[in-house]
Amino acid sequence: MKKRNSIFAEIILSVWAGLIVLPLIWIVYVSLKTNYEFYLDPWALPESLQFSNYTNAITTLNLGPVFLNTIYFVFGGLILGVTVNTMAAYILTRLEWKGKKFILGVIMLSLFLPGINILVPQYVLAVFFKLNNSLTGLILLINVALSAFDILLMSSFMRSIPKELEESARMDGASLWIIFWKIIFPLSMPGIITISIFRFLNLYNDFINPFIYLTDPSKHTVAVSVYYANTVLRYTSNYVTLFAAIVVSLVPTLVVYAIFQKRVVAGATIGAVKG
Amino acid sequence: MNRIKKFLSDHPWIAKYSFVYGFLAIPLAFYLIFYLFPNILSVYYSFMKWSGLSDPKFIGLQNYTRLFNDPFFYRSLTHNFVLMLLVPIVTLSLALILAFFLARGQSKRHDLLQALFFVPNIISSVVIGLLWAFIYNGDFGLLNALFGLIGIDMDGFWWLGNTDTALLALVPVYVWVNVGFYTLIFTNAIKGIPDSLYESAILEGATEGQILRKIVIPMIMGVISVSALFLVLMTFRSYDLVLILTGGGPGGATQVVGLYMFSMVFQILGTAARTPSYGYASAIGIILFIILIVAKFIIDKLTKTDDIEF
Structure with missing residues (x-):
């Protein structure tokens, strides 16, 4: 037009x-x-x-420790989740083994399930396995499990890597572990960056999970901390401090978006299948 | 260590399977335990009476009979349907118009606008919720100030604190958040329409409105209907914005089913503490599950016939 x-x-x-x-x-x-x-x-x-x-917001809301928690929660989760799903994508799409089709089917089942009904039983199980009220526990709960979305996205990036590279490495006696880290991982970088950005945004913006699982204020992440700050500062009518806290909490996402805007937008259209 | 290495390189089959299963075992177990199994567990809990402290007690279908006689549940469901109807209509109409103009523009400035429209999608629900709570604030809110500019005095009117306006006040929030994403989807779809289709219309001097209605909308109808269904599902399921904005209040005026389920187990700030009711929450979850699965089946049917790349 x-x-x-x-x-x-x-x-x-x-x-x-x-x-x-x-x-x-x-x-x-x-x-x-x-x-x-x-x-x-x-x-x-x-x-x-x-x-x-801003200095008030940082001191009264304890934003220093809160940001340390958030950095641990976000980057711990990001490294774990991205490694697990990149490796799983390699195993599930580039290796041939018995039971692969079945396991792939079981993972893809999650795309079909609405997920809202698991909130309560998932909480019961997490408490049973003592993953609640601990940042590490929450990181494990959210990031260790295979993610159909990440695996689909990664496999579409890995498909373009030529098989010959793997085969010649295998001729030279390289183990699968070495092949993954030396060949597949570096060549999948564009995909890894994309799923990393989405995991970053999801973890940083996650409110419901930290709200449910991290009851101890010393373990709060930014999203939960700002939510509670609202209730406290509203009653003391200290709105300007609350606004400062909101601005601080916005900066990381806006910076990431400014840098990776093209990838976020491109990934979001692929991500629509998740809906 | 070296002996293991040698053994594995001599037996590639064992090496492969120990690599595959050795690695997949834990992530797969987490997925099965924390994401798949809870679906089964929620069915089981829905037949139980359980406060989380004592042992669960089997009560048959009592949670479901309670649910079907619960006026709060029906009221929440009505709110879900109101949002499910209004949010997609407003969001998609707006997104369609914006996408049409963006696709016609196709300059650097329009790319920038598109990136800007997407910003609410990357902001946390907490910030969006608080931002809109300030917009609707009765004392200093932006909305009342806007009314003040055109000479209507709305000072002291709390949009989210009034039972008549609170539910409808949620609609612009959802629209604000979602328009950017659907504008993106529609812009891509419109750019895919071949130019030749417009030529005769442009020669005949058709207006923007006519081109949008007569050519663009029919051409991308498939994308529009799939988007509508996705948005309906998303609106039906979401409750985090409501939780932050109103907590379901005032007096249940903005309660939605997801949040009603949530409030059966988790304490929401500003509401009275209650004994957790895992069984009842699970029964609500199962009803939501059924509604969403049925809707998904319908979507899958439609996407197959229209073969849209979504």
Whole structure:
């Protein structure tokens, strides 16, 4: 379609862009006001920039330890989940062995199941295996299990790796373990980056799991911590600090999106099959 | 160590199977125990009375009879249906218009707009929930301020605190979050329509609205209907935004089935503590399971006949 848009069309596009961006900008500039200015007129720009709101947010909400927890939770989970599923994709798509079809079928079953009904029994099992109220436990619960989505995505990337590379390595006596790490893993990098970004976003943004499983405040991740901060700071009417905390919590996802925007968008369309 | 290595290289069959099963065993066990088995367990629990403390007690179909006589359950289900109807209609109409304009634009600036529209998809539900709670806030909310600009005084009106407006106020939140994703899907679909189809329409001086209605929508109808079904399923299942925005309140006005199930076992801030009821929660979960599986069957039927690359 080579025809140019009418002015009306461009206005509609700009209005929607405004509706996405303006609330986010509003959070940022409120986070730089004093509470007094905020109550006087939530719209007005701040007289002077109150960066102290940020130091307040970091100290009153304990964001230091909270971020350490989050880094452990997100990167621990990411490394574990991506390694497990990359290796599983290799085994399930590039090796021939008895029982493969059956196991692949069992894994793909999860694409068909709605998943909402497992919330309660999964919690019972996690408590039974003592995975609750521990960051490590939650990492294991979420990331060790095979993920049909990751395996599908990885296998589509691995399909293009020529078989000859593997075969010649095997001639030279390399074990499957060596073949995986020396040949398959580096050549699957584009796929690994894609599933890593999605796992990062899912883990960083995950609210329900940490909310259910991490009852001890010293183990909270950013998402849960901001949720609880809302209830506390709302009653003390300290909104500017809350806004500062929200801005801080937004930065990592926005940075990752800014860097990997093309991959996120491309992966999201593939991810639609997950729905 | 070297002897093991030698043994394995002499017996490649053993080496392969020990590698395959040795590696897959634990991830597969986790998947079976924590993701597949709970589906069976939820059926079992749905026949039990259990608070999580004492031993579960078999009560037959009592959880289900309670469910079918529970006005709160029906009320939540009604809310789900309201959202399931309104959210897809508004989201997809908006996404269609935006995608149409983006596909016609096809400049760097339009690519940037598309990337911008997608931003709500990568933000956590906590931030989205709090952001919209501020927009709807009665004292300093952006929405009331907007009304103020056009001379309507809504000061002190709490959109999420009022039983008449709370449920409908959830719709724009879902729309805001989802439009970007469907705009992306539709833009790709529209770009796939061959140019030759437009030429005669453009020659005859058709307006944007006519091209959208007469050419674009019929051409990508398959993608639109699959998107509608996906969005219906997603809206039906989701409850985290409601949990953060209202916790199901005020007075159950925004309660949805997923959250109702959740609240049977987990404590939601701002609501009264209750004895956990694992059996009843599981029965609600099974009903949700059945509804979603039936809907999925319908989707699979439709996607097969339309062969859409989704």
